[in-house]
Amino acid sequence: NAGVTQTPKFQVLKTGQSMTLQCAQDMNHEYMSWYRQDPGMGLRLIHYSVGAGITDQGEVPNGYNVSRSTTEDFPLRLLSAAPSQTSVYFCASSYAFTGGGETQYFGPGTRLLVL
Amino acid sequence: TQLLEQSPQFLSIQEGENLTVYCNSSSVFSSLQWYRQEPGEGPVLLVTVVTGGEVKKLKRLTFQFGDARKDSSLHITAAQPGDTGLYLCAGTLSGGSNYKLTFGKGTLLTVNP
Numbered sequence: 173n174a175g176v177t178q179t180p181k182f183q184v185l186k187t188g189q190s191m192t193l194q195c196a197q198d199m200n201h202e203y204m205s206w207y208r209q210d211p212g213m214g215l216r217l218i219h220y221s222v223g224a225g226i227t228d229q230g231e232v233p234n235g236y237n238v239s240r241s242t243t244e245d246f247p248l249r250l251l252s253a254a255p256s257q258t259s260v261y262f263c264a265s266s267y268a269f270t271g272g273g274e275t276q277y278f279g280p281g282t283r284l285l286v287l
Numbered sequence: 288t289q290l291l292e293q294s295p296q297f298l299s300i301q302e303g304e305n306l307t308v309y310c311n312s313s314s315v316f317s318s319l320q321w322y323r324q325e326p327g328e329g330p331v332l333l334v335t336v337v338t339g340g341e342v343k344k345l346k347r348l349t350f351q352f353g354d355a356r357k358d359s360s361l362h363i364t365a366a367q368p369g370d371t372g373l374y375l376c377a378g379t380l381s382g383g384s385n386y387k388l389t390f391g392k393g394t395l396l397t398v399n400p
Contacts, residue, residue, distance in 0.1 A: 176329075203386070205388070207390075212296070212392060213392060214293075214375060214390040214391055214392040214393050215330070215375065215377075215390040216390070217387055217388065217389070220386060220387065222386055228386070230387060231387070231389075262329050262330075264329070269379075269386045269388075271317040271318060271379040271381070271385060272317065272318055272337060273317075273318030273319070273320055273335035273336075273337055273379065275332045275335070276320075276322075276330075276332065276377075276388060278329030278330050278331070279329055280327075280328060280329055281327075281328070281329055
């Protein structure tokens with residue numbers, strides 16, 4: 173198993189450009205999520221999905237869109253990038269999310285710089 | 288308002304010393320987890336605690352969940368340079384239809400040889 177994969181690893185954008193961060197998992201996990209990590213801020217939840225066709229907002233959803241057409245993929249879209257979106261983005265997945273503390277498996281991250 | 292407060296934010300110690308990292312909240316959690324993150328990588332789960340008062344040991348690491356399920360601690364005995372990293376606590380609030388995992392800001396631990 174490859175686990176959770178993210179592409180690209182690094183990206184530089186200009187303000188106003190759009191892009192999609194890719195996330196895929198091969199563990200047949202129902203729950204997937206996106207976080208951003210900024211210095212001194214920990215990880216903040218952007219969007220999450222409890223299964224194909226079901227998504228919901230996290231703590232910091234503004235400026236980001238998601239969709240979940242398959243169990244395996246959960247792309248994150250930036251429609252009009254802003255310098256405030258400069259961050260490291262992590263995708264994570266788990267078998268389910270019942271509140272009982274399922275293990276979240278994280279990808280290696282995408283480092284995004286918006287100029 | 289930060290739901291999970293971690294302290295200290297930074298910790299630099301010598302090899303062989305003991306240390307404790309705290310994760311506190313005013314809210315009740317159905318479970319709390321501790322993750323460790325190394326530079327350039329994603330977090331990796333160390334432990335999950337679900338029962339108030341629960342204590343779990345992982346080699347030199349001891350994790351405790353508070354009786355009221357509002358706080359947790361991570362204690363490392365005889366720290367080694369390989370323990371260096373960012374330690375994150377994360378929890379799921381108790382009650383309701385909550386599919387969100389909330390993280391603390393992390394404790395950056397440096398163990399000097």
